[in-house]
């Protein structure tokens with residue numbers, strides 16, 4: 001039996017990292033009887049290892065709580081701009097949010113970005129001042145900050161300690177009292193939003209849904225309106241957080257279904273699920289196809305690991321449809337894969353999972369966006385326009401009529417005191433200012449920026465220049481022609497294709513200089529001098545030289561006693577496994593990754 005609409009409350013938790021979101025979620029689950037103390041010992045909401053370590057929720061999870069005759073659905077949301085679309089769908093599935101703020105730390109940047117999104121979804125927001133048990137807690141000051149910075153009324157704020165279990169019941173009561181019940185029509189044709197999906201080894205693809213109208217039942221033939229596919233629902237249920245099977249989900253309810261779907265790729269977040277026989281007239285608005293925007297090559301350090309890499313990537317892809325891959329060969333790096341990601345954090349997460357969970361040593365090539373190239377003459381296949389995912393495939397410059405690159409419109413919120421350095425950052429990245437407004441000590445800047453200038457380290461720079469206070473959101477606004485060139489990096493006169501990148505002519509020199517300087521530090525000395533050059537076409541734009549090892553150093557190294565010598569050899573052998581040979585030069589694996597971090601070039 002579906003829950004009566006008036007008894008449902010759907011909400012999410014907005015919090016800055018470490019302000020206590022997971023601890024509070026665990027408490028709410030515990031207080032409403034979801035799990036025993038022993039089961040609570042491990043935090044339940046953030047259940048992936050990497051999420052725990054990075055403190056970032058990647059996949060949304062939802063738990064159903066029972067409180068005083070009401071059903072409360074608590075939805076966890078990812079907190080990074082790479083996953084902005086998933087966040088927007090999770091928020092669209094709720095009517096309210098708890099805003100958790102550390103009573104000692106106060107409001108922080110990331111909180112703001114998420115609060116603004118939540119406000120955009122017309123959410124009822126309940127401030128929760130957490131960690132009031134701390135001696136440094138200043139709940140009144142933090143309340144005033146919430147009023148000033150966000151403009152939220154804090155007269156209903158709850159003072160809590162998730163750790164000590166203070167204020168938990170009051171939070172639950174306030175949710176029931178203040179967050180509006182969802183609206184929906186039980187008699188209308190089924191209309192539900194696909195909020196999230198993931199692959200479970202036992203259940204297959206699990207789909208998290210928010211029902212808007214009608215009822216979703218076990219045994220029902222459903223249709224995905226955007227994908228156009230039909231499926232038979234074989235399970236309906238919810239998480240408490242343990243799986244509980246139900247017969248149906250009514251309007252306003254959040255739960256999961258399975259429908260013998262094998263791949264997450266068949267289930268697009270934001271798609272509308274309807275009854276195949278009696279479909280809804282219109283889909284849920286706001287559907288967007290997420291497309292990878294950043295591409296890079298992933299190669300095994302050890303060529304024998306190629307098959308293992310293929311298997312591991314395929315497994316990851318089962319659970320993450322926003323990531324794409326195809327085989328690639330590189331003169332220097334051998335066989336690998338060209339992979340597409342939602343952003344740099346997404347790239348790092350995948351790379352880290354491959355390294356850690358699948359025990360693979362990888363080389364990552366320079367991340368790149370997709371360029372559109374217009375050719376002067378049709379190629380043999382009659383094609384005049386190509387999408388370039390890989391700088392290595394760049395056609396000969398005299399065959400290119402024009403190159404266009406993707407642009408974004410970025411919205412940046414930043415406290416006044418950091419505005420100057422943020423504006424400079426945007427300017428340096430070829431940004432075009434569109435708007436600048438001030439609201440109570442806080443600036444909102446809108447910039448048009450080439451995505452290429454943002455994928456490297458824009459977000460990190462933004463955060464470090466503003467001590468974490470700036471927040472950033474963006475959307476793509478199409479392609480624009482640009483004066484773009486391919487910059488090659490040559491080590492000992494040999495081009496290293498993994499390090500070549502497409503850059504704007506105006507920023508090429510700065511980029512090139514940064515790169516060769518960094519490589520100079522990263523490549524160990526050899527017996528001979530090694531020139532490192534950045535070049536556009538035949539023209540060198542930056543150059544450094546690694547001087548040769550001094551004779552006496554080597555003599556000393558190799559002159560020792562037998563044990564020392566053996567140890568040294570072993571060490572070298574180990575080191576070798578992580579080196580790449582370029583002609584006669586060995587480049588350590590870390591050098592690739594480190595060189596690509598643009599760091600503090602400005």
Ligand SMILES: Nc1nc2c(ncn2[C@@H]2O[C@H](COP(=O)(O)OP(=O)(O)OP(=O)(O)O)[C@@H](O)[C@H]2O)c(=O)[nH]1
Nearest residue numbers: 016017018019020021022023055130131161162163
């Ligand atoms: N003193 C005190 N510490 C708390 C309280 N709530 C949470 N903590 C601690 O604060 C730290 C962060 O808590 P989490 O619940 O992991 O925070 P989070 O916001 O989920 O952080 P991420 O999962 O990293 O995003 C942990 O060490 C908690 O034990 C509280 O009410 N009082």
